[in-house]
Amino acid sequence: xxxxxxxxxxxxxxxxxxxxxxxxxxxxxxxxxxxxxxxxxxxxxxxxxxxxxxxxxxxxxxxxxxxxxxxxxxxxxxxxxxxxxxxxxxxxxxxxxxxxxxxxxxxxxxxxxxxxxxxxxxxxxxxxxxxxxxxxxxxxxxxxxxxxxxxxxxxxxxxxxxxxxxxxxxxxxxxxxxxxxxxxxxxxxxxxxxxxxxxxxxxxxxxxxxxxxxxxxxxxxxxxxxxxxxxxxxxxxxxxxxxxxxxxxxxxxxxxxxxxxxxxxxxxxxxxxxxxxxxxxxxxxxxxxxxxxxxxxxxxxxxxxxxxxxxxxxxxxxxxxxxxxxxxxxxxxxxxxxxxxxxxxxxxxxxxxxxxxxxxxxxxxxxxxxxxxxxxxxxxxxxxxxxxxxxxxxxxxxxxxxxxxxxxxxxxxxxxxxxxxxxxxxxxxxxxxxxxxxxxxxxxxxxxxxxxxxxxxxxxxxxxxxxxxxxxxxxxxxxxxxxxxxxxxxxxxxxxxxxxxxxxxxxxxxxxxxxxxxxxxxxxxxxxxxxxxxxxxxxxxxxxxxxxxxxxxxxx
Numbered sequence: 313x314x315x316x317x318x319x320x321x322x323x324x325x326x327x328x329x330x331x332x333x334x335x336x337x338x339x340x341x342x343x344x345x346x347x348x349x350x351x352x353x354x355x356x357x358x359x360x361x362x363x364x365x366x367x368x369x370x371x372x373x374x375x376x377x378x379x380x381x382x383x384x385x386x387x388x389x390x391x392x393x394x395x396x397x398x399x400x401x402x403x404x405x406x407x408x409x410x411x412x413x414x415x416x417x418x419x420x421x422x423x424x425x426x427x428x429x430x431x432x433x434x435x436x437x438x439x440x441x442x443x444x445x446x447x448x449x450x451x452x453x454x455x456x457x458x459x460x461x462x463x464x465x466x467x468x469x470x471x472x473x474x475x476x477x478x479x480x481x482x483x484x485x486x487x488x489x490x491x492x493x494x495x496x497x498x499x500x501x502x503x504x505x506x507x508x509x510x511x512x513x514x515x516x517x518x519x520x521x522x523x524x525x526x527x528x529x530x531x532x533x534x535x536x537x538x539x540x541x542x543x544x545x546x547x548x549x550x551x552x553x554x555x556x557x558x559x560x561x562x563x564x565x566x567x568x569x570x571x572x573x574x575x576x577x578x579x580x581x582x583x584x585x586x587x588x589x590x591x592x593x594x595x596x597x598x599x600x601x602x603x604x605x606x607x608x609x610x611x612x613x614x615x616x617x618x619x620x621x622x623x624x625x626x627x628x629x630x631x632x633x634x635x636x637x638x639x640x641x642x643x644x645x646x647x648x649x650x651x652x653x654x655x656x657x658x659x660x661x662x663x664x665x666x667x668x669x670x671x672x673x674x675x676x677x678x679x680x681x682x683x684x685x686x687x688x689x690x691x692x693x694x695x696x697x698x699x700x701x702x703x704x705x706x707x708x709x710x711x712x713x714x715x716x717x718x719x720x721x722x723x724x725x726x727x728x729x730x731x732x733x734x735x736x737x738x739x740x741x742x743x744x745x746x747x748x749x750x751x752x753x754x755x756x757x758x759x760x761x762x763x764x765x766x767x768x769x770x771x772x773x774x775x776x777x778x779x780x781x782x783x784x785x786x787x788x789x790x791x792x793x794x795x796x797x798x799x800x801x802x803x804x805x806x807x808x809x810x811x812x813x814x815x816x817x818x819x820x821x822x823x824x825x826x827x828x829x830x831x832x833x834x835x836x837x838x839x840x841x842x843x844x845x846x847x848x849x850x851x852x853x854x855x856x857x858x859x860x861x862x863x864x865x866x867x868x
Contacts, residue, residue, distance in 0.1 A: 313352075315345055315347045315352045315353065315357075316345070316352040316353040316623060318353075318357065318358075321357075321358045321359050321360050322345035322346055322347050322352065322353070322357055322358070322359040322360070323346055323347050323348070323359065323360055323361065323647070324345075324346040324347075324359055324360075324361045324362075324363065324647055324648075325343050325344065325345050325346070325357045325358065325359030325361070325362045325363070326343065326344040326346070326363050326365050326370060326629070326631075327343045327362055327363065327364055327365065327366075328343075328364050328365050328366030328367070328368075329344075329365035329366065329367075329368045329369065329370040329631065330368070330369050330370065331344060331354060331370045331621055332369065332370065332371045332372070332599070332602060332621065333620075333621075333622070334372065334602070334603055334606055334607035334619060334620045334621075335607070335620065335622070337597075337599040337600070337603065339369070340354065342354040342355055342356070343355060343356055343357045344357075344370060344621060344627075344629070345357040345359065346359075346627045346644075346647040347647075348647075349626060349627055349646035349647045349648075350617075350624060350625065350626055350627055350646075350647070351621055351622060351623055351624070351625050351626075351627050351629075352623055352624075353623055354621070354622065354623070365631050367633075368631045368632060368633060368641065369631075369632040369633075369634070369635060370621060370629055370630070370631060370632075371602055371606070371621070371629070371630050371632060372602075372606040372607070372618070372619055372620055372621055372625075372628060372629065372630070373399060373400070373401025373402060373606070373618075373628030373629065373630055373643070373645070374398075374399045374400045374401065374402075374568075374583070374584035374585060374588070374605045374606065374630070375400070375401070375402045375403070375404070375567075375584070375605065375606060375609040375610055375613075375615075375618060375619060376395075376400055376402070376403040376404065376568070376569055376570050376583070376584055376609075377404055377520075377522075377541050377567040377568060377569040377608075377609035377612065377613070378404055378406065378436075378472070378499060378520075378522050378541050378543075378569040378571060379403055379404070379405055379406075379569060379570045379571055379572070379573070380405065380406055380407070380408070380409055380571065380572055381403070381405050381407065381422075381433070382407070382409035382410055382752075382800075382802040382803055383409070383545075383546075383571075383572035383573060383574065383752075383834070384573060384574065384575060384578065384803075385574065385575055385752075385795070385797060385802070385803055385804050385811050385815070386575070386803060386804060386807075386808060386811060387425075387655060387657065387799055387803050387804070387805060388422060388425050388426060388429065388431075388433065388655070389425070389429060389652065389653060389654060389655040390804075390806075390807055390808060391431070392429050392430055392431035392433075392650075392652065393652050393807070393808065394575075394578055394583075394808040395431065395578065395583045396430060396431055396643055396645065396650050397640070397643065398578070398582045398583040398584070398585045398586075398639070398640070399583070399584065399585045399630045399638070399639075399640045399643055400431070400583045400584050400585070401431065401432065401628040401630075401643070401645055402431065402432035402433075402434065402610075402615070402618055402628065403431065403432070403433055403434070404434045404435075404436060404468070404609070404613055405433055405434070405435055405436070406435075406436045406438055406471035406472055406499070407419045407422050407435060407438060408438035408439075408440065408441055408443075408471060408472075408755055409752075409754070409755065409757060409800075409802055410422060410800050410802060411438045411441045411449075411453065412441055412442065412447075412449035412450065412755050412756045412757050413449070413450055413664050413727070413757050413800040413801060413802065414450065414660075414661065414664065414800055415441075415450055415451050415453075415457075416453065416457040416460060416461060418661070418800065419435065419437075419438065419461055420461075420464070421658075421661060422435070423435060423464055423465075423466060423467070425655050426466065428653055429653070430645045430650035430651055430652060431645075431650075432618070432628075433466065434466050434467075434468050434613065434615065435461070435464075435466055435467045435468070436467070436468065436469050436470060436471035436472070436499055437458045437461035437462050437467050437469070437470050437471060438453060438458070438461075438471045439453075439458065439470050439471050439472065439473050439474070439475075439489050439490075439498075440453075440471075440472075440473065440474040440475050440755070440843070441453035441457075441755070442755060442756050443474045443475070443754070443755040443756070443841060443842055443843045444474070444475060444842045444843055444855070444860070446842045446850050446852050446853075446855045446862060447755060447756040447840075447842055447850050447851075447852075448725050448727065448728075448730075448732070448756050448758060448850070448851050448852065449727065449755075449756045449757075450664075450727040450728075455485075455488045455489055455492065458470065458489055458492060459492050459494060462492060462494040462495055463494070468495075468497060468613060468614065468615070469495050469497030469498060469499065469613070470489060470490060470492075470495060470497065470498040470499065471499055472499045472500060472501035472522070473486070473489070473490060473498060473499070473500055473501055473516075473518055474501045474755075474843040475843065476500075476501065476502045476503075476505055476509075476513055476843070477860045479512075479513055479516050479518070480505070480509045480512045480513050482512075487516065490516055490517055490518065491517070496517060497519075497613070497614065498516075498517055498518045498519065499518070499519075499520050499522075500513065500518040500519070500520050500521040500522075500523075500538065501521065501522070501523055501843070502518075502521050502523055502533075503523035503525070503694075503695070503843075503844050503845060504523075504525075504529065504695075504845060506529065506532055510532065510533065510536065511536065514536045514537065514538060518538075519537070519538060519539060519612075520538055520539040520540075520541055520612065521533050521538050521539075521540060521541065522541035522543045522569050522571060523543075523844075524540060524550065524554060525548075525550050525553065525693065525695070526553060526554075527553060527554060527556050527557055530542075530554050530557050531557055531561075534557065534561070534565055534566075537565075538565075539565050539566070539567065539608075539612045540554070540557065540565060540566050540567075541566075541567055541568070541569040542554045542555070542557075542558075542566060542567070542568055542569070542587070542604070543569050543570070543571050544568070544569075544570060544573075544586070544587050544590070545570055545571040545572045545573055545834075546572055546573050546574040546576075546577050546831040546834045547572075547692055547693065547694060547830070547831045547834050547835050547838065548571060548572070548692070548693060548694045549692050551568075551587055551590055551591070552590065552594060555591060555594050555595075555596060558591070558596055558600060558604070559595060559596060562600070563596075563600040563601075563603045563604050563608065564608075565608075566604050566608060567604050567605075567608040567609040567612060568584050568587040568588070568604055568605050568609070569609075570583060570584065570587075572834065572838075574815065574831060574833070574834055575808055575811045575812040575815060576812055576815060576816060576819075576831075578808065578812075579808065579809070579812045582638075582639070584605050585605075585638040585639065585640070586638075587601075587605070588601045588602065588604075588605050588638045589636070589637060589638045591604070592635065592636065592638075593636075598635040606618075606619040606620065607619035607620055626646060627644060627646055627647035628644065628645055628646065629643075629644040629647075630642075630643055630644075631643075631644070657798075657799045657805060661799055661800055662780055662798045662799060662800075663780070664727075664780065664781060664800050664801050665726055665751070665776065665777050665780050665781055665801060666726060666727055666728055666729045667724060667725075667726045667729060667759065667773065667776070667777040668724075668725075668729045668730065668731035669731075670724065670770050670773045670774055670777075671770050672766040672767045672769070672770045673766075674724075674733060674766075674770060674773075675720060675722055675733075675735065675766040675769050675770065676709050676766065677709055677710040677711075677720070677735050677865070678708065678709060678710070679703070679705045679708050679709055679710055680866060681703065681710075681864075681865065681866025681867065681868065682702065682866075682867075682868070683700050683701065683702060683703070683866065683867045683868075684700070684701060684702075684703045684710065684737060684865050684866055684867065685698055685699075685700060685736070685737075685847060685854060685863065685864075685865060685866075685867060686698070686699040686700070686701050686718065686736075686737045686738060686739050686847075687721065687736060687737070687738040687739070687839060687847045687848070687849065687854075688738075688739055688740050688847075689738060689739070689740040689741055689829060689835060689839070690740070691740075691829055691830065692830060692831075694838050694841070694844045695844060695845055695846065696839065696844075696845070696846055696847055696848065697846055697847070698846050698847040698856075699739060700867060701716075701718070701739075703737075704716070704718065710737075710865075712737070712763065712764040712765070713764075714743065714744045714745070714764045714826070716739075717739050717740060717741065717742060718737055718738075718739055719737065719738050719739070719741050719743045719762050719763060719764055720735070720736075720737055720738075720762070720763055720764065720766070720769065721735075721736050721737060721738045721760070721761070721762045721839060721849055722734065722735050722736070722760070722761050722762075722769060722849075723753060723758050723759065723760050723761075723840050723849055723850050723851045724758055724759040724761070724773055724851060725758050725851040726751065726757075726758045726759050726776075726777075726781075726801075727756075727758070730851075732851045732852065733851060734849050734850050734851045734852055734853045734854070735853075735865070736849045736853075736854050736865055737865075738762060738839065740829070741762065741827060741828070741829060741832075742826045742827050742828035742829065743762065743763065743764055743822075743825060743826050743827050744764065744825055744826030745764060745765065745787060745825055745826065746763060746764070746765060746768045746785065746786055746787035746788075746792075746825050747761055747762060747763025747764070747765060747768035747769040747771070747772050747785075747786050747787075748761070748762060748763070748772065748783070748784065748785045748786070748818075748822060748832070748833070748836065749761035749762070749763075749769070749772035749773060749776060749783070749784055749786075749836075750776075750782070750783045750784075750833055750836055750837055751776055751781035751782060751783075751797065751801035751802070752783065752797070752801070752802055752833070752837045753836075753837050753840040754837050754838050754840060754841040755841055755843075756840070756850065756851075757800075757801060757802060758840070758850070758851050759773055759776055760836055760837065760839065760840045760849075761773055762836055762839075763786070765789075767789045768786040768787060768788070768789060769786075771786040771789055771790055771791055772784050772785075772786045772791065775791040775794065776801075779794065779796045779798070780796065780797075780798040780801065781796070781797050781798065781800070781801020781802070782794060782795050782796040782797040782798070782801065782804075783795045783797065783815075783818065783833055785818055785821055785822065785825075787825065792821065793814075793817060793818045793821055794818075795811065795814045795815060795818065815833065818833070819832060819833070842855040842857060843857065844857060845857040845858050846858060847863075853865075
């Protein structure tokens with residue numbers, strides 16, 4: 313307060329820049345006085361250190377309203393090192409990926425890791441582990457697990473409630489998760505939910521959604537009082553489709569989130585700054601775009617010390633040269649340059665592969681049905697379709713048929729070595745030979761493998777067991793490229809550039825094998841998620857998400 317009054321000099325003064333007020337959407341010609349990591353005054357100030365930022369734009373650090381660190385394939389310290397230069401200074405993470413593999417212990421470990429990071433990581437307590445009864449995690453979360461996490465510092469609410477059919481039906485177990493008495497802050501996940509069902513979902517106390525893919529869906533949710541998270545993930549690029557909502561009705565009740573963003577996207581295009589850049593290029597004012605990247609997510613998540621350059625707010629400040637590229641010249645975190653540390657994952661976080669023996673015969677599908685259900689991949693979407701086709705049969709078994717763009721897909725349980733395998737087929741992938749597989753398989757993170765040759769599929773699964781999880785590509789009965797992800801089978805212990813280079817090389821190889829879709833590994837991982845329509849697959853078999861039930865491969 314003495315510095316704010318001008319009685320004492322500030323530790324640091326930023327002078328000469330144009331300061332953005334998120335409260336009025338004005339640009340102010342004022343100095344910014346910083347003391348003890350916080351902004352203490354706007355005006356004219358003396359400081360022990362003075363940084364001349366003449367001609368620059370000063371804006372609050374960007375906040376990712378909903379994301380999964382594990383999807384970056386990076387440990388949390390490497391993730392911080394990757395996104396801070398792009399201006400992301402805080403994220404709200406749902407760690408349900410690591411929760412499916414390591415249980416609540418995994419989230420507690422992650423929270424411990426975040427204590428000394430230059431990136432503010434806030435956690436929402438994972439609500440759906442597993443995402444549905446059709447998935448097989450290491451162990452299911454109980455309401456007690458959620459309550460234990462809610463008592464931790466930096467756990468600020470309950471994460472995306474993916475079992476929307478259960479909530480809408482008033483299922484007692486699901487309602488207990490959103491009514492613990494420890495918080496009333498609950499994120500939503502309601503893909504395609506409209507009408508009376510949506511009213512019931514909102515009435516349960518859920519106040520946000522990041523799954524809208526159309527303007528009409530997002531508008532209906534906003535009309536009912538939901539905060540709309542405009543998402544731009546690696547394969548769910550919904551930003552441009554939803555920006556008309558902002559153009560017509562303003563930036564209130566809207567914010568940005570990346571959800572699941574791979575290393576390539578971060579390296580090549582950025583993080584939240586990429587969303588701000590696209591929004592402005594599409595006709596949203598820089599001021600509205602900046603509000604959605606800063607004060608709106610801070611307000612929704614009740615992080616009252618973040619999201620603004622004003623007295624009492626944490627001094628997370630970006631120094632920008634222009635309002636087009638949104639590439640920071642400099643990032644200040646708590647009033648200083650970020651200082652990074654290196655974390656080491658303990659052995660219990662690394663030893664997570666427990667896969668039963670597998671060989672080519674494990675993937676055999678006996679002939680019999682005259683027609684089969686096939687998962688139709690939809691480019692750049694988490695949604696899938698359903699096709700019904702006549703199977704290709706050879707030697708008494710249903711086989712992949714590259715000529716018809718028909719690949720075999722399998723999910724193998726890997727937490728308890730049960731030997732359980734779900735088998736099916738998928739189309740619109742383009743794979744002509746070989747196979748590829750991953751232990752990143754939302755949300756239970758069993759082994760998901762897709763291929764046109766059973767021996768190659770088996771080679772993939774066996775290699776993943778050997779390396780502690782990761783992503784592999786096989787051809788000719790052997791693995792030809794791999795990215796080990798030894799941390800829970802989800803994350804590398806290498807820096808961003810190394811992970812990016814390896815994934816880029818593997819994607820180039822898949823292209824030579826015929827794969828046509830963008831983000832092929834991320835797309836593969838979501839084919840196992842049983843809470844996003846229409847047809848998905850888990851270790852228990854094919855899931856009709858609309859009917860919320862297991863369905864057989866064959867149709868008689």
